[in-house]
Amino acid sequence: MKLFEIAKIFNAKVEGDGNIEITGVKGFEDSREGDITYIASSKYIESAKNSKASAFIVKEKIEEINKPQLITENPQFVFAKLLEIFYVKPHTHKGISEKALVANTVKLGNNVTIYPFVYIEENVYIGDNTVVYPFVFIGRETLIGSDCIIYPNVTIREKVKIGSRVIIHSGSVIGSDGFGYIFHEGKHHKIPQVGGVVIEDDVEIGACVTIDRATTGNTIIEKGTKIDNLVQIAHNVKIGQNCIIVAQVGIAGSSNIGDGCILAGQVGISDHVEVEAGTIITAKSGVMPGKLSKGVYSGIPVFSHREWLKANAIFQKLPELYRKVRELEEKIKQLEQA
Structure with a gap:
């Protein structure tokens, strides 16, 4: 399936060559030539640069990637639907088994x-x-x-x-x-x-x-x-x-x-x-x-x-606080003895 055909399905915009053939859908780390993948957020751009994918599904055009891009409002949704299109086969009708x-x-x-x-x-x-x-x-x-x-x-x-x-x-x-x-x-x-x-x-x-x-x-x-x-x-x-x-x-x-x-x-x-x-x-x-x-x-x-995050941060410091309390108790004891 060509990239521009995928764009038509999802009413998406193509940046780059829309005539490239897409043969698979994978994560950017597993992709090979012919695959399309998606970039969930800007923090994955550097990793995506090393991907062998032929095209990327993105929310906005990413200048740092010099490959065709499919621009859509929800890249992860389009990625999921493409997995369905490429790999999920409909259940064939087999009727009622005699052994049922x-x-x-x-x-x-x-x-x-x-x-x-x-x-x-x-x-x-x-x-x-x-x-x-x-x-x-x-x-x-x-x-x-x-x-x-x-x-x-x-x-x-x-x-x-x-x-x-x-x-x-x-x-x-x-x-x-x-x-x-x-x-x-x-x-x-x-x-x-x-x-x-x-x-x-x-x-x-x-x-x-x-x-x-x-x-x-x-x-x-x-x-x-x-x-x-x-x-x-x-x-x-x-x-x-x-x-x-x-x-x-x-x-x-x-x-x-x-x-x-x-x-x-x-x-x-x-x-x-x-x-x-x-x-x-x-x-x-x-x-x-x-x-x-x-x-x-x-x-x-x-x-x-x-509030739980604040309480948890305090909880992790309890051993340190306990040591300080023991130190203070020892100092008070020494002062009282003096």
Whole structure:
């Protein structure tokens, strides 16, 4: 594909030779002749000068680089889309495998692919172009939209509702029982978990994620949210639109995460927490019950990230401060003895 053809796709501007042939898309350190890469910021310009790439995707023309440049508002987005164009092959329609167990009451849209060893219970609906890979279990009365990809070894329990263009990676469990017990007469008695899970359009769920069904009502993941690997989402949690939930996050029951929030790796959210839209919580932080206003937070329990940075700087100086205190105590002791 020629560079000017790429420019047309993204309504971008070409500086330099637009007729060069682009044969691949790579990072600037791995690029070879024929590849296109991108420069995220000015701090990478010196490194990019040594790249063998034939063209660069940039936000503004970079005079120091004497190679063709594709100028666009969001270089990283264009780079990601080019990776998709060059390397991501669409899933081919293979129909329903004879080795899959599909109940007679299951309804399938057009061009659905069901691989061998899939088990689908009664009254399930699966929309057009959805692909279900081997060893997937789909429970009764579950609804799955169009253009979804469900990778091997995913478990989708009964009465789950999944929108369109949803991706669920291997090993995830959607609709497992919420963790609810009542202690009575010396024993833990299980609270039946009779609710469901609703996953809206354009959600991506990483590998080995668990999303528990609600006690009553629904656990809800709203459209556009992306969930990394090894995340636990408990019963009756609601996660808003376009959130980013990074690996090993745990969200306890009945918490509400607003639109556009970012929860970094290993964040722990206690039960009945409300996090306002647009909030960022940094890695390994812990949020106690209550309401968290929009902002950036760190620590256990969380407080303002700016204040946390100051506190952390002091924490690192504690050994030095401790030595000084001991020295002062010794001097005071000597003065008192004198």
